[in-house]
Amino acid sequence: MKRLHFVLLFIFNLSFSQNSIHQIFDSKTYEPIPFSAIVVVNNQQVSFFSDEKGVFNINKNKIDSIQILSLGYFNLNIHPRQLTDTIFLTPKITQLNQVIIRQKKPRIKKIKPKKTKLFFNLKPNSQLGILVQNKKKQENTYIRYIYIPIRNKTYSHSLKKTYNSVIKIHLFSNKNNTLGEPLIDKPIMFFCNQDSKKFIGIDVSEEEIIFNKKGFFICIEMLGKIDNYGNLKKDKLVFPAFTFTNKESKDVLITTYFKNCFSRNGQWEVAKDYDAEFLGYTNFIIGLTLETHEN
Missing domain, CATH: 2.60.120 (Jelly Rolls)
Structure with missing residues (x-):
């Protein structure tokens, strides 16, 4: 029974160790981007969100490609071999506001x-x-x-x-x-x-x-x-x-x-x-x- 328990524990640790943890940041402010959409493609498409700190974990050995999407940012396509601990999304350019001097009450x-x-x-x-x-x-x-x-x-x-x-x-x-x-x-x-x-x-x-x-x-x-x-x-x-x-x-x-x-x-x-x-x-x-x- 102890031997079976050891084998199961070994298998669990092995499978868990294959998962890697990643965090998504804004490339300009370096702030975490919460709840980004993660689209993983292997034999079939699997989709999920990062957490409120932009963190997600994934098994890189079982995916062909990954895409990250978030409102206001350019989509990012990554090959598993290029997946690093920290991932940066580029924000789309915010429309610049004019400085307006007004004399009368609106x-x-x-x-x-x-x-x-x-x-x-x-x-x-x-x-x-x-x-x-x-x-x-x-x-x-x-x-x-x-x-x-x-x-x-x-x-x-x-x-x-x-x-x-x-x-x-x-x-x-x-x-x-x-x-x-x-x-x-x-x-x-x-x-x-x-x-x-x-x-x-x-x-x-x-x-x-x-x-x-x-x-x-x-x-x-x-x-x-x-x-x-x-x-x-x-x-x-x-x-x-x-x-x-x-x-x-x-x-x-x-x-x-x-x-x-x-x-x-x-x-x-x-x-x-x-x-x-x-x-x-x-x-x-x-x-x-x-x-x-x-x-």
Whole structure:
């Protein structure tokens, strides 16, 4: 029995020793990049996330290639032999903001969110791209605040009423109805639970983001639920839920896109083609605070 126990322990240690630990960093700031998507290719594709410190472990002897993806960074393809302990991702260039000197007090306008018609739970590992365009012909209009309503509680008796989940949000310019340059330095991480506020608020008053008919993208990455150690759990239904309506706003034009976080070709799907559950309720609900400066 002791001999069998020794053999099993030896096999376990041998298999564990073949795994290597790696950490992902920003090549400019040298800060860890949390929850990056790892796509491993061997006989079949296997996908998973690094943890909140950008750490992951892998058996290099059993893979042909590895790709690392993270919002706001260029994708990185690595051969297993080139895999080092520290991995650096190159950030996409952030759109430079102008230094503007203003004399007059700006005019503030709040675009209130429409009434909620549909609550939709994003599937884990999914990305939501919301193209927000200004219907009004307004010059010198800037975004100060973005308001995203959420439903943070479940009223189902079959689901746990407590949870911890993590969402990654980034802002991009619009380049021919696809993600353009980043408008903020790095993604914003939101940790949500059943006691969180009923909205996600993003203060961009210092970013000088122009709001015109070309518009901008809000990109939301639903990473999923996390455990007490900062690792993602494999749950099919994740809260909070996001809100949609079939009503159009008189102020903004909304186009909603979806894709999987691990999508290697980067193809987005329009919301109406993504899931039959929408039933026409494809306008993502947001609120904005704008400031307009007179010439």
